[in-house]
Amino acid sequence: MKRLFLAALLLFPVAAHAQGLPALNLTTGPEGTSYSLSLQIVALMTALTVLPSILLGMTAFTRIIIVLSILRQAMGTQQTPPNQVLVALALFLTFFIMQPTLTEVYDQALSPYLDGQMEPQPAFEAASHIIKGFLIENTRQNDLLMFQHLAGDEPYADNDAVPLSVLLPAYMTSELKTAFQIGFLIYLPFLVIDMVVASILMALGMMMLSPMLVSLPLKLLLFVLVDGWALTVGSLAATYGLGG
DSSP, X not given: OHHHHHHHHHHHHHHHHHTTOOXXXXXXXXXXXXXXXXXXXXXXXXXXXXXXXXXXXXXXXXXXXXXXXXXXHHHTOTTSSOHHHHHHHHHHXXXXXXXXXXXXXXXXXXXXXXXXXXXXXXXXXXXXXXXXXXHHHTSOHHHHHHHHHHHTOOOOSSGGXXXXXXXXXXXXXXXXXXXXXXXXXXXXXXXXXXXXXXXXXXXXXXXXXXHHHHHHHHHHHHHXXXXXXXXXXXXXXXXXXXXX
């Protein structure tokens, strides 16, 4: 079955060309190179395939979703809020945090390219410079140096000299470390409430009563009184220099 699929995939452009259909064609004219519709669709599907990796590896999404997941576990609310709500909140917060960077990319690279004022290569270099600035600003120096040594590279002259093959794993490692540090600080107050409730129930001889039944309302009450969601979301945004 796999061989048949590969053979059909290889023969599709030939059959399409034999029937006069523009399968994967490039046309060079006075106005530049134009691509057939099929080739544009292939490029679009490839970009959509890479999009989740870009979202996870080059934005604030990883730190946000990990902290929100730890917060839900610390509260002990099982699947409340559900995963869809946490992912939606993480996506919107990621867009809010990345908005200054994305706006700068649009103003300095994408918009001039679409207006014909900049060639593709300079536009890509300008966008890459902006993205690398955001990544390096939020990457720990120790993590960047570790991957630099693993790659066997010499010290980099500037941000543009840092290759993405070194910067992206360093950024992801730094994000994971920061997310778990924030999660630890969030977990402590809820852990204290669980320990106090369990100690009180043990002292009263109510060993058959689950401490979770008593501590859960108390944790929810504490979280509501301190406006926990706004505090958590605001603190996450502040870790990226917003609101300072």
